[in-house]
Amino acid sequence: MSERNIILVGPMGSGKSTIGQLLAHRLHKDFYDSDYYIEEKTGVDIPCIFDVEGEDGFRNRETRAIRELTELDNVVLATGGGSVMREENRKILRSAGFIVFLDTSVDQQLDRLRHDKKRPLLKTENPRERLENLLAERKPLYIELADLRVPTDRKFARKLASEIVHHLPEYLTRK
Numbered sequence: 001m002s003e004r005n006i007i008l009v010g011p012m013g014s015g016k017s018t019i020g021q022l023l024a025h026r027l028h029k030d031f032y033d034s035d036y037y038i039e040e041k042t043g044v045d046i047p048c049i050f051d052v053e054g055e056d057g058f059r060n061r062e063t064r065a066i067r068e069l070t071e072l073d074n075v076v077l078a079t080g081g082g083s084v085m086r087e088e089n090r091k092i093l094r095s096a097g098f099i100v101f102l103d104t105s106v107d108q109q110l111d112r113l114r115h116d117k118k119r120p121l122l123k124t125e126n127p128r129e130r131l132e133n134l135l136a137e138r139k140p141l142y143i144e145l146a147d148l149r150v151p152t153d154r155k156f157a158r159k160l161a162s163e164i165v166h167h168l169p170e171y172l173t174r175k
């Protein structure tokens with residue numbers, strides 16, 4: 001368990017990677033993104049993993065990635081939007097650091113993900129409905145996990161990062 005880690009949870013398109021990188025820079029921590037980590041390890045992208053191994057295969061890789069990345073100390077970790085679905089993952093995340101939930105509306109998600117080709121779960125006739133269903137299922141889990149909940153709508157990433165830093169406990173902002 002590291003008391004110096006910050007973990008970002010929230011739905012796809014909530015800005016976890018962008019905000020995470022800004023936070024890491026400001027707080028002198030290293031930044032990791034579990035999706036990127038999985039892609040690096042497998043050598044293929046996430047849509048390809050879904051195609052070959054199905055969502056279950058991806059979720060197993062995701063659990064492994066979370067387990068490995070939470071062994072690290074003094075990092076900012078952006079997690080995939082679905083990582084909170086497994087109790088096992090929630091347990092690991094809970095004991096691995098301070099958890100920030102980026103609370104985003106479906107409108108904003110759709111806006112951000114308009115041109116996205118990398119989210120297999122959005123390859124559907126009705127992406128809005130898909131995002132609404134996913135959020136209905138996952139939002140209670142994000143809320144339950146979070147030490148800090150930050151509404152992200154209509155805010156610039158830098159402003160949001162400052163707001164988060166402002167609300168972090170002092171032990172996390174110390175150099």
Ligand code: S3P
Nearest residue numbers: 011012013035080081082119120
């Ligand atoms: C997923 C979110 C994605 C990625 C995968 C599945 C989900 O991560 O892990 O496509 O189930 O919501 P981001 O939240 O970084 O987009």
